[in-house]
Amino acid sequence: VSGAPAPPDGRGASNDAARARPVVAVDANGADMGPAEVAAGARIAAEQGVRVLLFGPAEEMQTHPPLGSGVEVVDAPVSVAKSPDPARAVRSTPQASIVQAARAVGDGRAQALVCAGGTGAALAAGLFNVKRAHGVHRPALALPIPIPGPPPTRAVTLLDVGANDQARSEHLVQFAFMGAAFAKAVLGVEHPRVGLLSNGEERERGSELVLAAGAALAERAREDGLRFVGNVEGGDVVGGVADVIVTDGFTGNIALKLMEGVSQTMLGAVRDAASSSLRGKLGGILLRPSLRGFREDIDPEGQGGAYLLGLRRLAVVPHGRFSRHGFAQAIVRAERGAREDVVGATHAALRDAGALRRAPVSADPASLAGE
Amino acid sequence: VSGAPAPPDGRGASNDAARARPVVAVDANGADMGPAEVAAGARIAAEQGVRVLLFGPAEEMQTHPPLGSGVEVVDAPVSVAKSPDPARAVRSTPQASIVQAARAVGDGRAQALVCAGGTGAALAAGLFNVKRAHGVHRPALALPIPIPGPPPTRAVTLLDVGANDQARSEHLVQFAFMGAAFAKAVLGVEHPRVGLLSNGEERERGSELVLAAGAALAERAREDGLRFVGNVEGGDVVGGVADVIVTDGFTGNIALKLMEGVSQTMLGAVRDAASSSLRGKLGGILLRPSLRGFREDIDPEGQGGAYLLGLRRLAVVPHGRFSRHGFAQAIVRAERGAREDVVGATHAALRDAGALRRAPVSADPASLAGE
Numbered sequence: 184v185s186g187a188p189a190p191p192d193g194r195g196a197s198n199d200a201a202r203a204r205p206v207v208a209v210d211a212n213g214a215d216m217g218p219a220e221v222a223a224g225a226r227i228a229a230e231q232g233v234r235v236l237l238f239g240p241a242e243e244m245q246t247h248p249p250l251g252s253g254v255e256v257v258d259a260p261v262s263v264a265k266s267p268d269p270a271r272a273v274r275s276t277p278q279a280s281i282v283q284a285a286r287a288v289g290d291g292r293a294q295a296l297v298c299a300g301g302t303g304a305a306l307a308a309g310l311f312n313v314k315r316a317h318g319v320h321r322p323a324l325a326l327p328i329p330i331p332g333p334p335p336t337r338a339v340t341l342l343d344v345g346a347n348d349q350a351r352s353e354h355l356v357q358f359a360f361m362g363a364a365f366a367k368a369v370l371g372v373e374h375p376r377v378g379l380l381s382n383g384e385e386r387e388r389g390s391e392l393v394l395a396a397g398a399a400l401a402e403r404a405r406e407d408g409l410r411f412v413g414n415v416e417g418g419d420v421v422g423g424v425a426d427v428i429v430t431d432g433f434t435g436n437i438a439l440k441l442m443e444g445v446s447q448t449m450l451g452a453v454r455d456a457a458s459s460s461l462r463g464k465l466g467g468i469l470l471r472p473s474l475r476g477f478r479e480d481i482d483p484e485g486q487g488g489a490y491l492l493g494l495r496r497l498a499v500v501p502h503g504r505f506s507r508h509g510f511a512q513a514i515v516r517a518e519r520g521a522r523e524d525v526v527g528a529t530h531a532a533l534r535d536a537g538a539l540r541r542a543p544v545s546a547d548p549a550s551l552a553g554e
Numbered sequence: 555v556s557g558a559p560a561p562p563d564g565r566g567a568s569n570d571a572a573r574a575r576p577v578v579a580v581d582a583n584g585a586d587m588g589p590a591e592v593a594a595g596a597r598i599a600a601e602q603g604v605r606v607l608l609f610g611p612a613e614e615m616q617t618h619p620p621l622g623s624g625v626e627v628v629d630a631p632v633s634v635a636k637s638p639d640p641a642r643a644v645r646s647t648p649q650a651s652i653v654q655a656a657r658a659v660g661d662g663r664a665q666a667l668v669c670a671g672g673t674g675a676a677l678a679a680g681l682f683n684v685k686r687a688h689g690v691h692r693p694a695l696a697l698p699i700p701i702p703g704p705p706p707t708r709a710v711t712l713l714d715v716g717a718n719d720q721a722r723s724e725h726l727v728q729f730a731f732m733g734a735a736f737a738k739a740v741l742g743v744e745h746p747r748v749g750l751l752s753n754g755e756e757r758e759r760g761s762e763l764v765l766a767a768g769a770a771l772a773e774r775a776r777e778d779g780l781r782f783v784g785n786v787e788g789g790d791v792v793g794g795v796a797d798v799i800v801t802d803g804f805t806g807n808i809a810l811k812l813m814e815g816v817s818q819t820m821l822g823a824v825r826d827a828a829s830s831s832l833r834g835k836l837g838g839i840l841l842r843p844s845l846r847g848f849r850e851d852i853d854p855e856g857q858g859g860a861y862l863l864g865l866r867r868l869a870v871v872p873h874g875r876f877s878r879h880g881f882a883q884a885i886v887r888a889e890r891g892a893r894e895d896v897v898g899a900t901h902a903a904l905r906d907a908g909a910l911r912r913a914p915v916s917a918d919p920a921s922l923a924g925e
Contacts (some may be wrong), residue, residue: 192911331823345753349761382716382807390720390804417811433611434805436753440788440813445816448792450701456844466840473827473834502844 211239213458224510229253318539484509582610584671595881600624689910
């Protein structure tokens, strides 16, 4: 495959096992700490055997120790990360690193995409260059939310957390299959339980959208083996009653930001209490080791970021404020999604459920409207 | 006024100032700790000068010290609080304490209603017996959410948190005025800032419902002095950028339960850390006084519960698990709402804004469908 970096064992593409290993295209612009931090994440992922094609300003991506043979750098200094309208900038800037990385996935030089920073730019770059998966109405943004508890850390995947402002019932049905395939392939959940976010557990509670989607999902669950557990409530998002929770992008985005806000407020209050007095400070120091496990459990970097599902390849959007460890996790998981063929599994499940989009794809690849 | 208890000064209704003081009808069934705990709350409120008409099983409502002259007990032992379908039970059980309390408000013996436990029963009892306020499409459930910080404790009022599964744009417009009147009259916020919950701050972001409601509210803000601050995001619910946040009952209920879930998870994690080891225990003990202020700040009992707006009188629904202090707070605030005439202020604001419902009220008072 032209342009792909050599596999980490250095024996080249003639080795069958190495050839089977996918390549992850990574945009190094968009991280708060700059391209070098993303490059350091790529190096960590490469040390685990992942092959990375890294797009960004080559001269800013020198790492210590240097990037090994698992990372191939493509000098792409143009960034649209700070643009006020990144989606528009993506469309008008073909030389931007994020566009080049997405194009590498679109033309087969790489099999998964990682780009830090805004989801708007990632969505636009993905739709234009990776393209929507066959039969999918809309891409969705899926966020694995870590649930504190004994290891192994479990996560509930909430989708859509904001790729779409509006949704129809058939979109939510597809999100259920997309989320289940993702949880199985990338998070290793064998038979994911799928819930539908609503304002009550009873089947008759919910918005019109939820009532329609709930009826459609219950039907599919009987026919197609989707493990649909019915309506779940807001409190269940952190309650572990489902592995995948489906909602529209409007509600999901509000839920996501509310969770972040409440968590930050509460962690801030504990921090304030632990600096308010000598006694409080001492208490904080003593409590810190016990709280560390919890903080590690809920550290969003451990989940690699948000996942853009419904394109022809998996795309991962780590948060711009992540460190190298979060970027590495995003790259490792993107590769796992490609290896486990989350896109193929999604397509097969949608096909078996008769939930593929039937109308032809819009002629305009930039259209977010779908069918 | 027949049936109203004597004012706390014992001089009877001939005293003008005392006559002006409203009566609060309280249903004592529905509390997890039983009717005596509600009665104790009524006693505390009466000690602050509130006149209470208390409906419940008289023999279970003996308190120490005994209820004073500010509380008149009406023996109403029948409870629908444990019914599997409380809304239906309310309609079929005229002797139930919650129905009798609501009827006392409906026929003018009391000027505000407090009933612990489920909002479904409160909504049904209120719609049947207190009735919808003139020109209001739908009642809404408003929840003041305390924001931690230096005193005086501020609260953001989120509505609707679940009175309605579905909503139309004209409902959200009314919720904005209802919430603003409530925040001013009951919470003492002079010029409440009203935000519309969405998945982005930009005016063009949101569900179809939010786009329509946002445009209508922006129009009213120009014309009618509503202090509309535009779209707010999920994180803003605890961020203090608005005093009132408007949303539909579906989204609001999910937000409310998510907040409760995340708060409980995090407080639980701190508690676990403070019991995991000797060192953790010592840290917890040292930190406890500093954290107490925060826990008091976010204690839902301090806000008295959820408020049912849009009826002809204010109704308050304290949580069933509240203690006497929460019930007392609910009763005190219900009285304040009656004294400050939150219903009249809402009506005047809706009238001035041309946002009153124009079609005639449905002949069926039980209908939740509205216009």
